[in-house]
Amino acid sequence: MLKFRGNEYPCCASLTMGIIGGKWKTVILYHLIDKKLRYNELRYNELRKSMPTVTERTLSLQLKALEEDGLINRTVYTSKPPLKVEYNLTDFGKTLIPLIQSIANWGDFVVENYSE
Numbered sequence: 001m002l003k004f005r006g007n008e009y010p011c012c013a014s015l016t017m018g019i020i021g022g023k024w025k026t027v028i029l030y031h032l033i034d035k036k037l038r039y040n041e042l043r044y045n046e047l048r049k050s051m052p053t054v055t056e057r058t059l060s061l062q063l064k065a066l067e068e069d070g071l072i073n074r075t076v077y078t079s080k081p082p083l084k085v086e087y088n089l090t091d092f093g094k095t096l097i098p099l100i101q102s103i104a105n106w107g108d109f110v111v112e113n114y115s116e
Contacts, residue, residue, distance in 0.1 A: 004018075004019070005068075005069065019071070020071075020096065020099075024054055024059065024062045025062055025065070026100060026103060027051055027054075028047065028059075028062055028063065028066060028072075029071065029072075029089070029093065029096060030103075030104055031047055031050045031051070032072065032093075033097055033100060033101070040088065041087065042086065042087055042088070043084065043086055044059075044063075044085050047059065063087060071089065071090060071092060071093035072087050072089055072090060073087065073089075073090050074087055075087075
């Protein structure tokens with residue numbers, strides 16, 4: 001049994017999927033990595049526009065979960081209106097870059113070789 005942040009997982013794959021699983025977490029992480037593997041700081045609305053089918057509630061909940069797991073930082077700027085919130089990968093989150101890139105590459109492979 002593996003333990004991470006108070007949760008127990010039966011195997012390493014289960015732990016990984018517990019952290020990044022679901023429909024939107026991996027997509028959010030993907031959008032926080034630009035094409036040259038530099039790390040973006042994206043505002044909430046920029047993330048929302050890059051994922052037009054996600055609801056605001058779902059995006060907010062997934063961002064909060066990723067932040068609680070230590071994968072992303074949420075920075076709030078209140079020095080001048082309007083309020084500005086940006087998200088970026090933490091050092092821990094950056095360890096997922098090879099995995100997220102592999103998932104994206106596999107998606108490209110499927111489209112190129114198996115789409116109708």
